[in-house]
Amino acid sequence: MKLKNQKGFTLVEMLVVLLVVSILLLITVPNVTKHNSVIKNKGCEAMVKMVEAQVQAYEIEEGHSTLTSLDPLVDGKYLNKAPVCPNGDIIKMNSDHKVVHEEPTAG
Template sequence: MSKILKNEKGFTLIEMLIVILIISILLLIAVPNMSKNTAVVKDKSCEATIELIQSQVAVYEVEKGTPPTDMSDLTDYVDTITCADGEALVLENGKVMRASEATTGS
């Protein structure tokens, strides 16, 4: 029986700890970069949505002869009027923009 145990090979505790340490370091590097990229993707998606809705504003003007006065006028032209992150979009002076970028007041 003791011969069988002596001939079996496996990982030592030190080897396992080193592997876990290396994996932990790689995760510490990778996870923040992934979350940062997610924010960039959401921002780019919002910009694309704004461009799409802006083009639909032009279509609305051609079809109706007047510019839309509110985002609710565009419900027949676009399915969504929010960004991927849930931020509302508003129409101000014929230009589509994020609600946080719109001027408040007259």
Template sequence: MHKVTGFTLIEMMFVVSIIVILMLLVIPNVTSKTAMVKEKGCQALVDVIDAQIQLYEINEGHLPGSVSDLISGGYIEPNQGVCPNGNAISISNGQAYAG
């Protein structure tokens, strides 16, 4: 008579429960990091636009009135007018602001 080897139902349930517990620990951490990455990306984009504002002022002799001035002048791409988190970037007194 051959002995059949394999995993029992109890062993399988134990392994699945460990995987579920690990997923419950990892998923909330990933979503919180995603929000932080988007916020950092927004700040980096504002810094890039601040640099382009200075370049615009040097080349054109005056400050841009809006982000669309930078886009039409070729200083930034059209998709750079909005942060990764969805906040629009605006310019006030020669400074870029998100939101």
């Protein structure tokens, strides 16, 4: 009984493939983590716009012209909870009655 010639990968070919995959990982992982803060900031901007839309809906439905805080939105079920950005910034209303985000204060 003769053994047939079996085709397969050699050790050198496998090492070359592992080298190429490792280089690709070394290139892509730092780029993804570098853009993580940009992604979170964009998410925060989107969250602020969503809260602004909920403020407008509240003002139209409830007949209030301006809100001084976002608490009525949570109480009125316009928001499930006090809004927080993906990057940890707190969303609130400033003295000009505009929705803004700011970093939480330490302490």
